[in-house]
Amino acid sequence: MTTIGRYTAADSERELVLIAGARGARLLVDRRAADAGDARLLAHLSSDEPDANAVLVCREYLAGPSRSARPLRPADLTAMPDGLRDQQPGRPFVPRVLRDASGRGYALRAILGFN
Numbered sequence: 001m002t003t004i005g006r007y008t009a010a011d012s013e014r015e016l017v018l019i020a021g022a023r024g025a026r027l028l029v030d031r032r033a034a035d036a037g038d039a040r041l042l043a044h045l046s047s048d049e050p051d052a053n054a055v056l057v058c059r060e061y062l063a064g065p066s067r068s069a070r071p072l073r074p075a076d077l078t079a080m081p082d083g084l085r086d087q088q089p090g091r092p093f094v095p096r097v098l099r100d101a102s103g104r105g106y107a108l109r110a111i112l113g114f115n
Helices: 051-063
Strands: 002-008 013-020 026-032 040-045
Touching: 002 051, 013 051, 026 051, 040 051
Parallel strands: none
Antiparallel strands: 002 013, 013 026, 026 040
């Protein structure tokens, strides 16, 4: 576990931490500092993402007027990060296409083992 930061909320002192996930992934979690309760998932970082990405997410999260994130679920600890879910053996890649203002489509795909 790596502590990224702390802040004071209306009800308690809270901490932003990176905890271990599946296949080297890390989960960025907002939780009560005193007892690690009320854990909220902020981001799911894959094994090749730098911790600096977690710092960026924290900065945006703390800058927002309302801090909302869904509760951490036990399944989050064993889930694959979004970018790697499409790469499970036997599952075909189905791109999620995003369109820009001009109507051009874009899709990203992570490739395991590509350097």
